[in-house]
Amino acid sequence: MDVIIKEKNSNKISRILIYLVLSIFAIYFLLPVFVMIITSLKDINEIKNGNILSMPQHFTIQPWIDAWQNARIGASAHGIKPYFINSIMITVPAVLISSIIGSFNGYVFAKWKFKGSDLFFAFLLFGCFIPFQVILLPMSQTLGKLGLSQSVFGLIFVHIVYGISFTSLFFRNFYVSIPTELINAAKIDGAGFFRIFFKILLPVSLPIFMVCIIWQMTQIWNDFLFGVTFSDVSTQPVTVALNNLVNSTSSVKRYNIDMAAALIAVAPTLIAYIVSGKYFVKGLMAGAVK
C-alpha cells in the first residue's frame, strides 16, 4: 500500500513539475505576442509616455485601421492592404500549383518507377537543401528572359519552382505507404495512369494535401528574400511592405501601427495552423510510420 501511495505522490509531483516548466515556456513564447497585441490597441500618446508594457488605458482600434488602409509605405499612403492582396495573389496560385505538381511527381516516384527514377528523385531533393540566396542571381536572369521580372507572376513562378521539391517529397512519402497491390488491382481492372491517380489515390490524399498547403502557405506567405528581390513597389508582398512600413519613419515612431500591421501580416498563417493543425501532424506521420 505504502509503495503505491508513494508512487502516486511522486507521479503527482512530476506532473506538477512538467506543467510548471511547460507554463513557463508558454508564457515566455507568448509574452512578445501579448506585448504586440496590447501595444497595437493603445493610443500613440500612451506609448510615448513610456508605458509600452502596461495595459492600455483607453482601448482603440484606430492603429489597426491605420495600418490596414492609411499608413504610409514608401510613397503611397494606403496602408498594407494592397500588399496583403498581393500576397494572396502570389500565395494562392503558388500553393495550389506546387501542391498539384508535387502530387503528380510523388505518384510517379512512388508507384510508377522508371529507370533512374530514384536518382532523379535524389536530384529533386537537392532543391530542399539549396539556400535561397544561391539562386537569386540566376533566377532574376531567368525571370528577365521570361519577361516576368518584378511581377506577381514572377514571384508565383519562383515559389512554384522552389516548392516542388518539398511537395514532391511529401507526396512521395505518403504514396509509398499506400499498398502497391491497390495499384495492381486497378491495373488489372483496366485503369490507366491517370484514372488510378484520380479515382484511387487522390480521394485518400486529403491529409497530405493539407500538409502541403500549410507548409507551402507558410513558406510563401512568410517569404521575404524572394519578395524583396523579385518585386517592385506595386507588386511587393506584405512581408516586404511591413518592413518598408516600419522603416519609413515620419517624425514619430508609431509603434502601435507597426504592431498592428505585423499582426495583420502573420494572421493568415496563424489561422491556417489553428484550423488544420491536426491534419499537419497526421499527414506528416502518415509517410513516416509503416
Place this chain on the structure above:
Amino acid sequence: MKSLSIKNLHKKYDQTEVLRGIDISLESGEFLVLVGPSGCGKSTLLSCIAGLEEITSGSIKLGEKDITHASPKDRELAMVFQSYALYPNMTVRQNIEFGLKISKYSKEEIENRIQSAASMLQIKELLNRKPAQLSGGQRQRIAIARSISREPSIYLFDEPLSNLDAELRVRMRAEIKKLHKKVKKTIVYVTHDQIEAMTLADKIAIMHNGTIQQFDTPINVYNNPCNLFTAGFIGSPSMNFIDVKIQKNGNKYFINLKNEIQEDNFLYLDASYEYLEKYLNKEVIAGIRPEHMQNGFRSLEISHELQDLKANISFSEYTGADAFLFLKLNDTDVIARVSSDDLKADGENIALKVWTKKILFFDKKTENRIR
C-alpha cells in the same frame, strides 16, 4: 475457360535471376497451386502471369492467345490479393463496378453481374458499406466477388488466406474449393501453406530458387517426390532423412538403423528396390515419413510389409489424436507419428513397426530420388 501454357520463362531484376526457366502447362479448368518457401519466386511468377511484371524471356499463352506482352487488362484474368486490395474510398458496390465500368459494359449488364457475384458469395447486404467497415473474411469475399464479376478466363490468387485467422482460413479454403467447382475456371493460386496446396490443387508446382522442382498431382507430390527438397517440403512433420548404407544379403537389400544404444534394426527391402544395385555398399539418404514408423498400423493387408524397429523415446509431443515421438536413429533426430493411446514416458524403449515399402532413397550428391 482456357488452358495456360508457360514456356521457358525467365525473369531478371538487374543481375539477379529470380525465375530461371519456368515451364507450366495447365489444362483448362484446372486448379494449379504454386507453393514454396518465401523468396522462391512464386509471387513473382504470378505477377508475370498477370502482366504486372515484364518478363525477361520466354512466353505465356492463354488458350490460343499469346499474352506474353499483353497489358494486364487485356489478359482476361482477375486477381485476388493477399491484402484484398479493395479501394478504400469506394463502397463494396463501387469496388465491383470499377473494372466493369472501365470495360464499358451496359448498366443492366453491370447490375446483373454485381447481383450474381454478390449472391454467389452472400454479400448482398454489404454492397453499400465501405471496406473499412468490414471484417477480414468479408473483405476477402468482396475481393473474390470483384474478380468473379469480371468473368475472366483465369483467376489468380496471391496468398489470399494468409491474413485471416486459422478458423476463417479453413472456412474460406472450403469456399474457394466450392467456388472452383461452380465456375470451373482455370485457377493459379500462390501459397506457402502446404495444407492449402494439398487440399485445393489439381496440380501442385513446388518451387525453389526460381525453378519448379516438381509439377504434379497432390498425391504424386506426396508419395513420389522427385528430390530431397520436395520430399522435405510437403508433409508435416516433414519426412525424416537418415543416412544409411545399402547392404546386400543373398539377393535381398537391407539397411540398418541403429538406435540410441547402438542396437541394430535391420530393415529388409523387397524386390522392387532392385535399382539400388549401383549404390551397393554406398551411403544414401533414406526418407521415411513419420506416419510410416508407428505402432498402430491397422490394415492386415500390409502386415507382411511391416518390420520391427526398436527405439528409445527422447521425448514426445502429444497432439490429441496422434503423438510425435522424437527418436535417434543412426545419430539423426527423427520423428515417428504414433497413436496417442498408451503413450510411453520419455526415456522408455518402444517397439515400432516400419512400413518398409514406403521408404524412399535419395542420392547424397545430387539429392535426386533414386529410382
